[in-house]
Amino acid sequence: MKSIKVEWALLWCHVSVLCSAQHSAxxxxxxxxxxxxxxxxxxxxxxxxxxxxxxxxxxxxxxxxxxxxxxxxxxxxxxxxxxxxxxxxxxxxxxxxxxxxxxxxxxxxxxxxxxxxxxxxxxxYVLSKPQVTVHDNISCTVVCSVENGREVTLSWYKGGEILNQTSSPDLNITLSLPLKVDEQNRDSYRCEAANPVSKESADVPNSCIESDPSKVTGKNMYSINVTLQISRQYQLLYETISMVELIL
CATH class of the missing domain: 2.60.40.10 (Immunoglobulins)
Structure with missing residues (x-):
């Protein structure tokens, strides 16, 4: 009986050591x-x-x-x-x-x-600030871009709502994300670049102008009218110079 108890004790000790080693590993x-x-x-x-x-x-x-x-x-x-x-x-x-x-x-x-x-x-890496550029003034389309890196995501937000997002395993590219914005609510948009240690954001630039006249009022309409008047004046000046050259 004593021999059996010793054997059980040794076996239990052996099992305990193995369990302990496995737990450590x-x-x-x-x-x-x-x-x-x-x-x-x-x-x-x-x-x-x-x-x-x-x-x-x-x-x-x-x-x-x-x-x-x-x-x-x-x-x-x-x-x-x-x-x-x-x-x-x-x-x-x-x-x-x-x-x-x-x-x-x-x-x-x-x-x-x-x-x-x-x-x-x-x-x-600590992320650099993303850049937002106007891709098309007529449709009010902008593009946000940032240099890619480890676990970087690039996202467009409107208020607290995420509109779209992109990422890439290719660390040697620049991430880009286009978006058509509502000019009247331009201030509600932001582009955000993020990784696990940093976050940077950028807003839509002021130069994005809505093409639909029904959506353009106040200051924007005034700017468009001034631009058109200047363009007409340049056209008239060009025509006058051309006529003078023909006479001479």
């Missing part, structure tokens, strides 16, 4: 976002000894006992990777787009127990 990867040109700290402390690993490169920084570290193990991170002996955090300076990837912090505590935490870092 399946620990959730933490998603972190960074902005090009800024700094980012991985929020997992290494106070005694440990390391930081990156993708296929493996160990890119090492912390030794008695608060010593070596963060220049890999050339591409040289002078950009630091370890703080107070917080225990690894910090990556001057983030670049290609710094995106999987980082793992390995930590060994005072009891020699080893733990790991994995981070999926995604680095983004």
């Amino acid at each position: 399946l620990s959730e990867t933490r998603q972190v976002k960074g902005i090009v040109g800024t700094d980012l700290s991985f929020p997992e402390s290494v106070l005694k000894s440990g390391s930081l690993l990156y993708g296929d490169l493996g160990n890119i920084a090492q912390v030794y006992p008695v608060k010593q570290s070596n963060t220049n193990l890999v050339k591409r991170f040289k002078y950009r990777l630091h370890w703080n002996n107070v917080t225990g955090f690894f910090t990556l300076l001057d983030l670049q787009i290609d710094d995106s990837g999987v980082y793992t912090v390995e930590n060994t505590d005072e009891d020699e127990e080893k733990t790991t935490q994995t981070f999926q870092l995604t680095v983004y």
